[in-house]
Amino acid sequence: MALSTEMRRLEAKCSARNGWPKWLQWLEISGIRGWHGQRISFDFPIVAIVGENGSGKSTILQSAACVYQNPDGRTWYPTEFFPETAWDHIDNVRIGFSYRQGEKPSESSIRKPTTRWLGQPARPLRSVSYIGLDRLQPVSTRVGYARIAKTKHQEKSAKDFDKDQLQRLSFIMGEEYDFAKMAISSIDDNREIPVLSKSSMPYSGYHHGMGELTTAELISENITKYSLVLIDEIESSLHPRAQRRLIRDLARIARDTECQIILSTHSSTILEELPMNARIYILRNSSGRSIVNGVTPQFAMTKMDDEDHPDCEVYVEDERAKTWLAEILSKHAPDLFVRCRIIPYGTANLGVALGQMAKAKRFPRPTVIFLDGEQETADGCILLPGGDAPERVVFDNLGKGGWGDIHVRISRDYSDVSDACQKAMTLSDHHEWVKAAANQLRCGGDVLWQAMCSEWAKVKPVNEVQYLLEGVRDAILYT
Numbered sequence: 268m269a270l271s272t273e274m275r276r277l278e279a280k281c282s283a284r285n286g287w288p289k290w291l292q293w294l295e296i297s298g299i300r301g302w303h304g305q306r307i308s309f310d311f312p313i314v315a316i317v318g319e320n321g322s323g324k325s326t327i328l329q330s331a332a333c334v335y336q337n338p339d340g341r342t343w344y345p346t347e348f349f350p351e352t353a354w355d356h357i358d359n360v361r362i363g364f365s366y367r368q369g370e371k372p373s374e375s376s377i378r379k380p381t382t383r384w385l386g387q388p389a390r391p392l393r394s395v396s397y398i399g400l401d402r403l404q405p406v407s408t409r410v411g412y413a414r415i416a417k418t419k420h421q422e423k424s425a426k427d428f429d430k431d432q433l434q435r436l437s438f439i440m441g442e443e444y445d446f447a448k449m450a451i452s453s454i455d456d457n458r459e460i461p462v463l464s465k466s467s468m469p470y471s472g473y474h475h476g477m478g479e480l481t482t483a484e485l486i487s488e489n490i491t492k493y494s495l496v497l498i499d500e501i502e503s504s505l506h507p508r509a510q511r512r513l514i515r516d517l518a519r520i521a522r523d524t525e526c527q528i529i530l531s532t533h534s535s536t537i538l539e540e541l542p543m544n545a546r547i548y549i550l551r552n553s554s555g556r557s558i559v560n561g562v563t564p565q566f567a568m569t570k571m572d573d574e575d576h577p578d579c580e581v582y583v584e585d586e587r588a589k590t591w592l593a594e595i596l597s598k599h600a601p602d603l604f605v606r607c608r609i610i611p612y613g614t615a616n617l618g619v620a621l622g623q624m625a626k627a628k629r630f631p632r633p634t635v636i637f638l639d640g641e642q643e644t645a646d647g648c649i650l651l652p653g654g655d656a657p658e659r660v661v662f663d664n665l666g667k668g669g670w671g672d673i674h675v676r677i678s679r680d681y682s683d684v685s686d687a688c689q690k691a692m693t694l695s696d697h698h699e700w701v702k703a704a705a706n707q708l709r710c711g712g713d714v715l716w717q718a719m720c721s722e723w724a725k726v727k728p729v730n731e732v733q734y735l736l737e738g739v740r741d742a743i744l745y746t
Contacts, residue, residue, distance in 0.1 A: 270542060271511070273518040278542055281312055286525040289393050289493040290367040291331060298360035298379075299349055300326050305558050311545035312521040313514070313528045315501075315537055317567045318549035323556060324531035328397070328497045331529055333377060334364045335393040335495065343397055345377060345384050358382070366391055394494035402481050403503050406460065406472040415452050415460070416473055425450040425462070432486050436463075439482050439512040449487045461487070477504035482513065494526045502534035514540040533571065535564040543613055552629045559621075561614035569610050577608035579633040579743045582621055583651070585611050587701070588639060590713070591657045591720045592735075598724035600736045606743060615642050622647030633742040637735075649738045652731060658697040661723045662688060671726055676718035679708050 270278065280286060291309055296302040300323060307316075307327055316324045329348035336342050351357050360379040365372055368391055377386040406412050428436065428447040437444050445464040450471070452460065461472040461483040472480050481504055490496055502510045514537060521528055532538070538546050548559040548567050566582070583589050589609045596604040612618060615638055622636040626647030636647055640654045653660030665671055670688060674681040687707035691700040701719075705712040729736075 271515045271518070271540060273515040273522075274540060274542065277312060277518045277522045280522055287312065287493070287527065288367070288369050288525070289495075290527060291334065291495060291529075292365040292367060292372060294327065294330055294334070295361070295363035296323075296326060296330050297363075298358070299330070299362075301555065302326065303555060304361075305556055307547060307558055308560070309527065309529060310560075311542060312526070313517060313530070313541060314545050314547060315541055316529065316531045316547050316549065317533065317538060317562070317571075319551060319571050322549040322551050324549060325400070325499055328399075328499055328529060328531060330362045331364075331495065332395055332397040332497055333362065334366070334375075334390060335395050336387075336390045337395050338392045339394050339491065343395060344387070345379070394491045396488050396490060396494060396496045398485060398488060398496070398498045400499050402484055403477070403500070405477065406475070406480065409458075411455065411458055412460075412473075415455055415458065418454055420452045420454045423451045423453040423456070426487070428486070435516050436483060436486050439486075439509055439516055440479060441508065441512070447483060447486075449484075459487075478506070478509060481505070482509070485513075490520055490524055490526055492524045492526070494524070496526055496528045498528065498530040500532065501530040502532050502537050507534075507536040510534055510536045511540055535568050538562075538564040538567055546613075550624075552624065557620070557624070559617060561617050563611045563613045565610055566612045569608070577632075578606035579603075579608075579635060579739060580630070581607045581609045581635045581637065581739060582612045582618065583609060583637045584613070584615060584618060584639050587657050587716060588637065588651060590717050591661065591723070592637065592651070594717065594720035594724045595652075595727075595732050595735065596739070598721070599729045599732060600740070603736065603739050603743075607739060615639065618642075618648060619645045635739050635742045649735060652727075652735065656697050658700050661719050662692055662697075662700055664727070665719060665723055666692065668726060671722040673715075673718050673722050676722065677708065677710055677715060679710070683708060 293306050293308040295304055295306045297304045302323060316327055318324055332343040333345045349357055358379055358381050361376055363376040365374045375386065375389060377384060407416060425448040433444055433447055436447055442465060445467055447461065447463045449459040450462050461475065461480060462469055463475065463479065463483060505513065517528055520526065543561040546562050548562040548570065550557045550559050550570065583592055589611050593609055596607065612621060618636055618638045622645050624630060625634045625636050635649065637651050638645065638648045639656050640651045640660060641656050642650065644650060651657060666688065670685050674684040687704040690707065691704040694700060694703060701712045701716045705715040708715065
């Protein structure tokens with residue numbers, strides 16, 4: 268899915284290295300909740316941490332909250348997130364981190380070797396907003412709020428949303444709000460209550476849906492310039508359309524304020540809104556945790572969902588490779604086709620990492636990792652045919668053979684197919700070839716690409732893809 272305009276603007280500003288003088292570059296967590304020094308790098312102004320429940324997403328956000336002193340508001344301390352209890356003995360802990368203040372990067376740590384946390388006075392200065400899971404409780408169930416509802420009181424004060432905040436709320440929720448404010452009652456100076464109005468009918472947080480409540484409270488958060496914003500389970504209570512709008516809103520905020528946002532999620536919708544380098548998956552396996560960067564939404568959702576149990580999981584770089592491999596299996600090994608689930612994973616670097624895991628037999632079921640043909644050979648990985656990117660291999664082979672019966676498959680004139688495909692191949696970026704040819708032929712890109720892959724598999728001798736079929740078959744039989 269193409270990135271939104273707001274996300275592309277944010278990406279362009281980040282790529283130009285224009286801004287963000289304060290940046291948390293990475294964390295290394297040891298001795299807490301099963302972490303053993305894994306490094307989590309933050310390479311984009313908005314980064315999503317995804318993984319199963321208990322994988323450690325909240326630990327990353329809580330650790331990040333503790334590495335700074337907040338000069339403008341509340342400073343977070345590790346004892347708030349990692350307390351000693353009758354069941355939990357916290358020692359030999361270290362949260363290492365690298366940060367940038369201006370041009371110079373620095374490294375530091377906070378740690379608890381025995382009984383006391385060390386390193387806290389030396390923490391760098393930065394405004395931090397931590398938005399945790401406590402916001403997911405309805406107002407009426409939060410500590411102290413029931414008393415406000417049951418006692419006679421008046422509104423003592425309120426902070427009205429400004430025009431920008433009100434527009435943001437209306438945009439995200441897809442509703443037109445007359446006004447919004449965070450109100451304080453006459454009997455409690457510490458507990459704010461959101462009050463919204465639609466069609467001149469005001470109502471308080473006691474009568475909001477959870478989506479309205481969490482979004483209003485998020486928008487009321489004062490996100491200051493160059494700050495660090497941490498949001499746990501950002502998608503909670505929001506339908507997919509609202510999730511997309513929220514991420515696009517945050518992209519604009521990040522671009523305008525040059526803040527850094529780290530969030531956790533289980534939502535494919537959230538991941539689709541972010542570029543590859545903004546997605547981090549925490550993969551749990553027999554040896555602990557692995558940090559996987561640049562995942563696709565399909566990869567993340569597959570790893571978190573056991574509804575389907577194929578005999579073999581086959582990983583490829585992207586959707587183009589997925590369609591190509593599926594057509595090869597369908598033509599030359601239909602018995603394997605029905606036993607496999609093909610999953611796009613993302614970047615080639617991730618494929619190499621997955622290959623190492625597959626070689627070490629760290630997946631719960633038979634797994635095969637494919638890299639595009641132009642990549643270097645790597646342990647645990649199989650290269651797709653042709654020695655080049657899928658589009659280049661398929662277009663080039665079919666072009667030399669006169670484009671076969673593609674025109675029949677998509678119900679177009681032969682001359683139109685030949686002209687469109689040859690013209691597309693003059694573009695320097697092979698990723699654009701399918702789209703360009705499909706646009707000229709007035710058909711869907713997926714339709715054209717599947718027809719091309721099917722035709723390629725039909726005319727390609729089985730001996731040229733036999734190694735590929737044997738790799739999948741061996742994984743099923745011998746893993």
